[in-house]
Amino acid sequence: MTDELPKDDAQWRQRLSPDQYRVCRQKGTEPAFTGAYWNDKTPGVYRCAGCGEVLFDSATKYDSGSGWPSFWQPADPAAVATETDISHGMRRVEVHCARCxxxxxxxxxxxxxxxxxxxxxxxxxxxxxxxxE
Structure with a gap:
């Protein structure tokens, strides 16, 4: 990707829809079974909505029953990064785009x-x- 990343909050708000901004920049979530891709079977690659980086491939997508798109591995392990998330009284591992x-x-x-x-x-x-395509 050669696309320049936004440098401030206003630029992120301009690039993303309000719902995408809430999820991508404010660590929000969408309700289970409501997202566009939770049950989609289209072959292809899934890119980051924020920067366009390839994150996942449909070949590793599966129905986990969770209501969100689920993959058993990223397209490239270096494309995603993780950190501990202790919000909502739980200990989880957050995944974010390594690029943006x-x-x-x-x-x-x-x-x-x-x-x-x-x-x-x-x-x-x-x-x-x-x-x-």
């Missing part, structure tokens, strides 16, 4: 093989680029 810092969701150790991980990601933090 946008909040994506959380990763849990209850996913399928081969990784055993479940990247539970907000649809609002993603844009789907269908394969072959």
């Amino acid at each position: 810092g946008s909040h994506l969701g959380h990763v849990f150790p209850d996913g399928p093989r081969p990784t055993g991980e479940r990247y539970c990601i907000n649809s609002l933090s993603l844009t789907l680029e269908p394969r072959g």
Whole structure:
């Protein structure tokens, strides 16, 4: 990606929709079973809504039953970063875009093989680029 990232809050608000801003920049979440991609089966790559970085591939997407798009691994491990999240009285691992810092969701150790991980990601933090288009 060569696209320059916003330098301040006003530029982020201009780039993202209000709902995307709430999720990506304020660590919000969308209600389960409401996002555009939770049940989508379109082959392609999922990019960060904030900066366009490729984050996940549909080949690793699966139905976790959680109501959010779930993947068993990122497209490139270096594309996502994690940190401990102790909000809401829980201890979780937050996932964010390594390039722009946008909040994506959380990763849990209850996913399928081969990784055993479940990247539970907000649809609002993603844009789907269908394969072959």
